[in-house]
Amino acid sequence: MNDHMICRCEDVTASDVRAAIDAGACNAQEVKMRTRAGMGPCQGRVCRPAVEAMVGVSGEGVLQSTSSMTVHLPIRPVSLQDLVIIREQ
Amino acid sequence: MSAEETTEDFDLVVIGGGPAGLTAARDVAAAGGRVMVVDENHAMGGKLRGQLHEDPADSSWWKGWELAEQAEKDAVDAGAQMMTDVVAWGLEPGWTVRLTYPAGRTGGPSQLTSRAVLVATGAVERPMPVAGWTLPGAMTIGAAQVLTNIHRVKPGHRVLVVGMDVLSLTIARAMQLAGVDVVGIVLPPTTVEGSSPRATLSRLAPMAKLAPARYMRLGGHFLGWPWVQALASRLVPRTLRMWGMPLQLRTSLVVIQGTDQVTGAALVNVTADGTPIPGSEREVAVDAVCLANGLIPLNELLATLDCSFLRSPDLGGTVPVHSDTLRTQLDGMYVAGNTIGIESAKIAEKQGALVALSIIDDLGLSSRRGGDAAGAALDLVGARRTMEFQFDANVQRGHDDVQRAWEKSGGRA
Amino acid sequence: MRITGHPVLPDLPADEVGFTFNGEPYTAREGEPVAATLLANGVRQLRVSPVAVEPRGIYCGIGHCYECRVWLNNDTQVRACLTPATEGDSFASERTEE
Numbered sequence: 068m069n070d071h072m073i074c075r076c077e078d079v080t081a082s083d084v085r086a087a088i089d090a091g092a093c094n095a096q097e098v099k100m101r102t103r104a105g106m107g108p109c110q111g112r113v114c115r116p117a118v119e120a121m122v123g124v125s126g127e128g129v130l131q132s133t134s135s136m137t138v139h140l141p142i143r144p145v146s147l148q149d150l151v152i153i154r155e156q
Numbered sequence: 157m158s159a160e161e162t163t164e165d166f167d168l169v170v171i172g173g174g175p176a177g178l179t180a181a182r183d184v185a186a187a188g189g190r191v192m193v194v195d196e197n198h199a200m201g202g203k204l205r206g207q208l209h210e211d212p213a214d215s216s217w218w219k220g221w222e223l224a225e226q227a228e229k230d231a232v233d234a235g236a237q238m239m240t241d242v243v244a245w246g247l248e249p250g251w252t253v254r255l256t257y258p259a260g261r262t263g264g265p266s267q268l269t270s271r272a273v274l275v276a277t278g279a280v281e282r283p284m285p286v287a288g289w290t291l292p293g294a295m296t297i298g299a300a301q302v303l304t305n306i307h308r309v310k311p312g313h314r315v316l317v318v319g320m321d322v323l324s325l326t327i328a329r330a331m332q333l334a335g336v337d338v339v340g341i342v343l344p345p346t347t348v349e350g351s352s353p354r355a356t357l358s359r360l361a362p363m364a365k366l367a368p369a370r371y372m373r374l375g376g377h378f379l380g381w382p383w384v385q386a387l388a389s390r391l392v393p394r395t396l397r398m399w400g401m402p403l404q405l406r407t408s409l410v411v412i413q414g415t416d417q418v419t420g421a422a423l424v425n426v427t428a429d430g431t432p433i434p435g436s437e438r439e440v441a442v443d444a445v446c447l448a449n450g451l452i453p454l455n456e457l458l459a460t461l462d463c464s465f466l467r468s469p470d471l472g473g474t475v476p477v478h479s480d481t482l483r484t485q486l487d488g489m490y491v492a493g494n495t496i497g498i499e500s501a502k503i504a505e506k507q508g509a510l511v512a513l514s515i516i517d518d519l520g521l522s523s524r525r526g527g528d529a530a531g532a533a534l535d536l537v538g539a540r541r542t543m544e545f546q547f548d549a550n551v552q553r554g555h556d557d558v559q560r561a562w563e564k565s566g567g568r569a
Numbered sequence: 570m571r572i573t574g575h576p577v578l579p580d581l582p583a584d585e586v587g588f589t590f591n592g593e594p595y596t597a598r599e600g601e602p603v604a605a606t607l608l609a610n611g612v613r614q615l616r617v618s619p620v621a622v623e624p625r626g627i628y629c630g631i632g633h634c635y636e637c638r639v640w641l642n643n644d645t646q647v648r649a650c651l652t653p654a655t656e657g658d659s660f661a662s663e664r665t666e667e
Contacts, residue, residue: 071287075628075636078620081285108635113628116452116473117283120349129561130465131569133474138459141245143196144635145256146645152160152266196632198600198653203631208577217577241651259652260645280633290636292613292626299630299650307605308572308581334572416624417613454633 074114076107095136169270174202176493177276178227179508185236187521200228206305209326279451279494288412297448312444317341319448343408352430470554471497480533482511485569498547588654604649616662
């Protein structure tokens with residue numbers, strides 16, 4: 068089976084993710100920490116479900132978040148200039 | 157230019173100007189509310205703008221472009237303000253909506269404060285990772301829809317569609333109308349969950365009314381029973397023609413080929429349960445491949461806040477727990493549209509009208525339209541029952557699960 | 570690659586906005602995102618990825634994936650699928666050092 072990208076932003080391949088799982092990563096967040104999958108400009112919007120399809124989703128029923136792979140502010144890239152404005156306010 | 161150090165104050169800020177957001181904006185503005193709609197696209201309308209299909213209800217053309225323009229006009233006529241080309245990158249309780257202007261071309265306030273916020277951010281496509289999917293020319297089915305129906309550029313001269321669902325079949329048809337040679341519609345790689353011919357047929361069955369082939373129409377009545385599904389899956393021809401396009405029910409994508417851009421795809425025949433058949437591998441020359449693996453509710457803004465979520469395959473993913481009147485566990489925060497479950501634009505519009513009733517009531521705005529939110533919530537359930545097709549046949553079950561979670565939580569995280 | 574004479578949808582206004590991409594001149598329809606203009610002219614590759622050095626182009630088409638990001642006037646990274654050109658804009662795959 069040909070290798071393929073999972074995280075398009077950080078160029079993390081399926082073998083990278085599989086290696087992280089083999090090394091003990093047991094949820095999407097741990098895969099992110101080991102491989103950088105989900106740390107690029109799209110912030111996991113695209114690869115989160117693909118990583119979860121490989122490592123499994125965490126939890127059933129009512130959850131405190133949408134995924135183990137955390138979502139942080141800002142949810143989209145923001146220019147430093149715009150962040151400085153917030154600080155000054 | 158970029159964000160200016162200013163704040164503007166509203167009764168309602170709507171994030172996402174699709175059918176849900178624009179309808180809610182119209183009704184709250186008509187009730188006297190000061191409303192702002194923000195959207196990161198250059199034009200309002202969301203995905204509605206790109207929709208084009210023959211309405212199975214009455215065979216008229218559903219022209220999303222015109223419907224989106226009308227929805228925006230109605231909201232503006234009612235007094236709602238609009239900002240395009242702006243990204244809402246954060247929410248803070250109280251409520252503050254943080255903004256950035258990514259092209260640095262349009263400018264505006266760095267933040268909006270508002271008594272109420274409606275998150276109507278729609279959905280994101282579930283990826284279909286496969287060798288070659290990063291090549292230029294390999295794109296989501298949604299990208300193909302936007303290119304074809306909004307920007308009027310062909311995604312390719314010869315296009316392969318991968319994945320069979322309501323969206324991919326209607327967009328394949330839209331591409332064909334625009335003069336694209338859709339050389340085939342095949343199944344996802346066998347590694348993709350639920351991609352076998354049998355699983356695919358059981359999902360397609362409820363949309364039989366869309367498919368012109370007599371076989372599929374008959375299938376709509378019979379495919380509901382698991383044993384008939386299995387039978388049908390064994391008997392189904394290798395290829396059905398849909399508006400002349402080959403729907404290859406026993407063929408899966410293996411890899412997308414190309415060096416600098418897509419030049420072809422490798423395909424393989426599979427058994428009814430999705431096992432590749434050795435010796436059946438072959439290649440097809442195409443310059444674009446459109447990947448369709450379903451939609452997932454997009455909930456990033458709410459994921460940064462203190463509220464709970466329910467994982468519901470029926471709704472397409474993990475959605476914020478909310479009431480049947482579309483209130484969330486956070487005071488002044490509301491949800492509508494695909495962000496709470498994958499459904500059609502018609503349903504999103506009804507959700508927009510429903511959530512507006514809740515907002516008008518909670519903010520104490522005098523309603524010229526008036527209305528009863530509980531009644532509108534029931535109407536929504538009825539509308540789902542009579543819909544011509546559903547993205548997921550069990551979508552109401554998903555909404556019922558959310559309602560139970562809401563009641564159990566007492567409306568608090 | 571332009572769609573003309575669509576059986577259902579009306580024709581769009583003609584091209585009129587001039588811009589460059591990697592030094593080559595193109596003409597866009599008013600309000601059309603740069604990625605659409607480029608595709609209409611047969612240009613699919615918008616940049617290369619930073620680690621694997623692979624060609625990349627339009628993927629999601631609606632601003633979610635950032636695969637189509639390009640430099641506008643050597644100053645700001647923008648999503649080519651959302652950003653319309655204005656007259657005289659210069660877009661590029663890479664930023665050049667001043």
